[in-house]
Amino acid sequence: MAKILIVEDEKPISDLINMSLTQAGYLCVCEYNGMNAADRIERESFDLILLDIMLPEVDGYELMDYIRPLSIPVIFLTAKSSVSDRVKGLKLGADDYLTKPFEIIELLARVESVLRRYHQNQHVINIDGLTIDIMSRTVLKDGIAVNLTKKEYELLLLFVQNKNIALFRETIYEKIWENDSMGDSRTVDLHVQRLRKKIGWEDKIIAVYKVGYRLEV
Incomplete structure (x- = not known):
């Protein structure tokens, strides 16, 4: 949005x-x-x-x-x-x-x-120590490559493009998993936890009570 x-x-x-x-x-x-x-x-x-x-x-x-x-x-x-x-x-x-x-x-x-x-x-996004190259779908953390899965990368991009906006779990799921029927809100939570840990944003991707998550930058 x-x-x-x-x-x-x-x-x-x-x-x-x-x-x-x-x-x-x-x-x-x-x-x-x-x-x-x-x-x-x-x-x-x-x-x-x-x-x-x-x-x-x-x-x-x-x-x-x-x-x-x-x-x-x-x-x-x-x-x-x-x-x-x-x-x-x-x-x-x-x-x-x-x-x-x-x-x-x-x-x-x-x-x-x-x-x-x-x-x-805007092929390259620099935000809070991360460099995201949209063309190559690569992510660097302080110059060091971060190995993200396809869903983790798409999740990161969704947060970055909607920074400081609270996203509902349902919205996140629909955007990232689309018509995939294999997941639910627990899938979102698991991927957010893994993404936070990999990029060191435990204090930036914030859980919003009864809503979902927000990237605070």
Whole structure:
């Protein structure tokens, strides 16, 4: 599940975007001015930021300077529709530029396109001492190869791609084992325990009572 930050000072527009993206299966967080958005970005990880340009305190262009080194994809949402404004936004590093008013169906298509493009280009993930090479399906821990089974590797990738989000055991099972009828929640628990031990994340993959597990980074 991709986590999206919506930075839009007009609450009705923000609420509509939030509702639509949530219904489409995304996890959304809303901020209404640039300063609070910068604070939120510092505290949390996001897969995509939808960014208005005309914001209180810190505008979208200024905030983009803060976001760019973090390699988080950005779609500008703005009423500024001139060619020069679009060029400026794209030159600052935005991945797309959508002018208001826009149709929600177009926003959803652009969100999906940017996320797909971003994840295709992200072949190597570095997180908390681990290096995960998606192309070769290899995992290094502080430079040393970790021998994971196919299911353990897929489980690790699921946690990393949903970091700081609580995942239900049922969701984990459906994602990793799909139509395999040989497992149950005990299968999930066993694989999580083995994965924790192999990569030394006993204190990072946390059990969530009556829910499942969460990777805390």
